[in-house]
Amino acid sequence: MTALVEPIAPTAPTAAAVGGTELPRRDQNVLPTPRANLGRLPVEERFVTWGARVAALALAWVIVERILPVHGLAWFLFVAAVANVALLAVGTAVIGSTVAVADRVVQWLVSTAMVVVVAAVGSVVVYVLAKGWPALRHINFYTHDMTGVGANDPLNRGGILHAIVGSLIELTIASLIALPLGVGTAVFMNEIGGRFAKIVRTVVEAMTALPDILAGLFIYTVWIIVLGFPRSGLAAALAITVMMLPIIARASDVVLRVVPGTLREASLALGASRWSTVWNVVLPTARPGLATALILAIARGIGETAPVMITSGNATFLHLNPAGGMMTSLPLFIFTSARSGIDIQIQRGFGTAAVLLALVLILFILARLVARPSSNKPSLSRLLKRVLRLNTLTQSAGYDVVAADPLSEIGPIAPPQERTTAHPVSHYPPAPDEEVP
Amino acid sequence: MTILPLQDPASNARPPATPRRISRKPTGGDAVFANTFRAIGASVLVITGGIGLFLAYQSWPTLRHYGLGFFTTRAWNPDTDTLGIAAVLVGTVQVALIAMVIAFPLAVAAALYITEYAPPRLQSTLVAVVDLMAAIPSIVYGLWGFFLVEPHASDFAVFLQRNFGWLPFFHVGADPNAAVPDMSRYTASAFIAGVVVSMMAMPMACSVIRQVFSQTPMGEKEGALALGATKWGMIRTVVLPFGKGGIIGGTMLALGRALGETMAVLMIISPEFIIKGRILEIGTDTVAALIAAQFGEATGIQLSALLTAGFVLFVITLLVNTLAAVIVNRSRSGAETS
Numbered sequence: 214m215t216a217l218v219e220p221i222a223p224t225a226p227t228a229a230a231v232g233g234t235e236l237p238r239r240d241q242n243v244l245p246t247p248r249a250n251l252g253r254l255p256v257e258e259r260f261v262t263w264g265a266r267v268a269a270l271a272l273a274w275v276i277v278e279r280i281l282p283v284h285g286l287a288w289f290l291f292v293a294a295v296a297n298v299a300l301l302a303v304g305t306a307v308i309g310s311t312v313a314v315a316d317r318v319v320q321w322l323v324s325t326a327m328v329v330v331v332a333a334v335g336s337v338v339v340y341v342l343a344k345g346w347p348a349l350r351h352i353n354f355y356t357h358d359m360t361g362v363g364a365n366d367p368l369n370r371g372g373i374l375h376a377i378v379g380s381l382i383e384l385t386i387a388s389l390i391a392l393p394l395g396v397g398t399a400v401f402m403n404e405i406g407g408r409f410a411k412i413v414r415t416v417v418e419a420m421t422a423l424p425d426i427l428a429g430l431f432i433y434t435v436w437i438i439v440l441g442f443p444r445s446g447l448a449a450a451l452a453i454t455v456m457m458l459p460i461i462a463r464a465s466d467v468v469l470r471v472v473p474g475t476l477r478e479a480s481l482a483l484g485a486s487r488w489s490t491v492w493n494v495v496l497p498t499a500r501p502g503l504a505t506a507l508i509l510a511i512a513r514g515i516g517e518t519a520p521v522m523i524t525s526g527n528a529t530f531l532h533l534n535p536a537g538g539m540m541t542s543l544p545l546f547i548f549t550s551a552r553s554g555i556d557i558q559i560q561r562g563f564g565t566a567a568v569l570l571a572l573v574l575i576l577f578i579l580a581r582l583v584a585r586p587s588s589n590k591p592s593l594s595r596l597l598k599r600v601l602r603l604n605t606l607t608q609s610a611g612y613d614v615v616a617a618d619p620l621s622e623i624g625p626i627a628p629p630q631e632r633t634t635a636h637p638v639s640h641y642p643p644a645p646d647e648e649v650p
Numbered sequence: 651m652t653i654l655p656l657q658d659p660a661s662n663a664r665p666p667a668t669p670r671r672i673s674r675k676p677t678g679g680d681a682v683f684a685n686t687f688r689a690i691g692a693s694v695l696v697i698t699g700g701i702g703l704f705l706a707y708q709s710w711p712t713l714r715h716y717g718l719g720f721f722t723t724r725a726w727n728p729d730t731d732t733l734g735i736a737a738v739l740v741g742t743v744q745v746a747l748i749a750m751v752i753a754f755p756l757a758v759a760a761a762l763y764i765t766e767y768a769p770p771r772l773q774s775t776l777v778a779v780v781d782l783m784a785a786i787p788s789i790v791y792g793l794w795g796f797f798l799v800e801p802h803a804s805d806f807a808v809f810l811q812r813n814f815g816w817l818p819f820f821h822v823g824a825d826p827n828a829a830v831p832d833m834s835r836y837t838a839s840a841f842i843a844g845v846v847v848s849m850m851a852m853p854m855a856c857s858v859i860r861q862v863f864s865q866t867p868m869g870e871k872e873g874a875l876a877l878g879a880t881k882w883g884m885i886r887t888v889v890l891p892f893g894k895g896g897i898i899g900g901t902m903l904a905l906g907r908a909l910g911e912t913m914a915v916l917m918i919i920s921p922e923f924i925i926k927g928r929i930l931e932i933g934t935d936t937v938a939a940l941i942a943a944q945f946g947e948a949t950g951i952q953l954s955a956l957l958t959a960g961f962v963l964f965v966i967t968l969l970v971n972t973l974a975a976v977i978v979n980r981s982r983s984g985a986e987t988s
């Protein structure tokens with residue numbers, strides 16, 4: 214028995230003699246070729262890349278300043294870009310094939326498009342901040358309203374307190390209505406289900422694309438013309454609600470959908486009622502996602518101009534009663550200021566736009582921080598989650614935050630998978646009219 | 651050794667147990683829960699779906715009063731009671747198409763850059779930038795377009811007419827070669843409105859296209875690269891065919907947004923009720939801007955006419971968006987199977 218596993222003697226000549234493996238012998242005189250560096254382009258390609266850039270700038274200067282009758286930075290950049298891609302193509306053709314030329318040209322086109330997009334966003338933000346800066350410097354801009362202030366009065370008089378407060382009041386009312394209704398609808402679509410839920414889901418998804426002006430027109434006609442209520446902050450809040458409701462419902466739907474069914478089943482198996490399951494298990498699990506849904510809806514609602522313009526008139530003074538009287542909000546103040554045609558007032562409008570932009574930016578960052586899974590590093594995001602009590606149960610429960618990211622909500626979402634096909638053993642949620650023999 | 655308990659013979663005498671009737675129908679508190687939330691769902695259905703029904707209901711009086719001529723009349727004169735949306739509808743489509751001509755290549759290229767070319771560190775930042783672009787309120791874009799873009803864009807319009815004026819849609823009723831061109835003819839045009847609206851439509855298309863691109867199966871991409879394809883070869887043969895549905899759907903979704911855009915268009919255009927192909931020339935109108943500009947003076951039948959115009963806009967955006975959602979979802983469900 215033991216003879217079979219006896220180790221073969223490691224003596225090489227013996228093995229070769231009986232027909233074993235012979236290793237190729239390394240030629241000691243030839244140095245091994247250096248391993249190709251995959252992390253960066255070869256020298257000649259780098260030379261073509263940078264050479265094309267430098268040459269393009271020089272060529273653009275010659276063409277724009279000396280040859281063509283056009284002038285200005287925009288033309289210089291345009292000519293430089295065209296020259297750059299042409300030189301890049303020629304240079305690559307010298308050292309490579311047409312396939313390589315196509316590759317480099319497309320890479321250039323795609324990168325340039327991205328630069329254009331980033332520059333466009335940057336120009337919006339920088340331009341609004343720069344034009345709004347004279348107004349933003351004055352403290353009274355935030356603490357005064359426009360009572361008794363003429364449009365031509367200097368910037369150290371008057372402010373946008375009334376617009377800030379008006380926006381706050383309208384958004385608070387809108388959130389108070391839209392959050393319970395929206396989350397409730399999402400709970401209905403996910404936890405109760407049935408044919409009716411499918412209809413609701415279809416209509417809600419269709420309504421996220423509703424042009425904002427139509428929401429305003431709807432509230433204007435029904436609330437103000439037919440029911441006879443005055444134009445007021447409340448009417449504006451209702452119009453904003455109509456805009457926010459589908460956003461919250463849809464984003465919450467996405468979030469609730471990825472709460473693992475096993476969590477629900479565990480809760481039900483422990484004897485909890487369905488309401489108790491939703492309140493104590495499903496909603497807490499989805500809390501970060503729901504917070505994101507609300508923040509996104511607020512960020513959308515705060516900038517809604519057209520519905521507010523139709524439903525709430527423009528007031529120049531601080532007005533705290535949403536039910537009666539006109540109430541200005543930030544976007545409405547921007548619009549009326551820009552339309553006034555008076556320089557000082559336009560500056561106020563830009564200042565207000567900067568405030569609005571900053572608010573949107575803050576809400577946006579907040580939404581990102583809340584939605585993303587926190588890393589182990591101590592960070593602002595983690596601190597924020599601790600403060601807001603957005604606990605980490607979600608990560609431990611296999612809850613896929615990225616799939617539930619409502620930031621992807623601006624596109625259409627994948628149709629809901631039938632739970633019975635995805636998890637054949639899952640009986641949750643039961644169809645209401647389903648009978649089990 | 652286990653000793654089994656002895657069966658009590660007396661228990662056998664009981665009547666045979668009938669199985670409990672099992673029902674999934676909620677009872678007691680569960681029924682209250684289910685019906686409460688069903689009511690919430692129904693109320694949201696009424697609120698959101700009600701808009702469409704209400705607008706449709708309001709178009710009856712308009713059609714009775716103006717007849718089908720409402721769709722072919724090119725005027726909005728409440729004083730003479732001649733209202734029609736032919737010119738406005740054409741203007742809406744025109745502005746949206748100009749916006750998409752600018753937004754589409756940028757959206758596809760930006761999505762490609764983010765998914766395929768960007769260094770990993772930059773990727774999430776760029777995604778955030780594009781999403782932020784979608785979150786900026788349209789009134790801010792309106793300000794930006796009115797005060798920053800419009801002067802430059804009208805200069806560009808003069809240049810376009812001077813050099814490409816032989817194209818009928820680049821023609822403007824003014825002399826571009828004059829020493830001082832009449833700049834007022836080149837402002838407030840469909841072209842400038844389209845440029846600004848493209849800023850709002852681009853991020854939407856980009857975000858959908860990016861998501862579809864990022865779902866391209868890694869194995870097929872690596873397969874193309876392993877066969878010796880360049881990056882562009884890999885994109886052309888794997889990423890683009892795979893993301894075709896997403897590109898079409900995302901673009902249509904952005905088109906839906908561009909069709910319904912109000913404030914930016916209202917700030918830039920100068921209203922005019924003429925069907926014209928000359929996109930660089932002053933004057934055009936869109937349905938949304940018409941509603942925003944006219945609702946205040948409108949009463950009775952004119953308000954009803956505005957609501958009808960709104961209903962037409964609603965139907966168009968709904969159709970475009972539904973089609974887009976179907977296309978995107980179909981392309982995504984394909985992603986899951988492969």
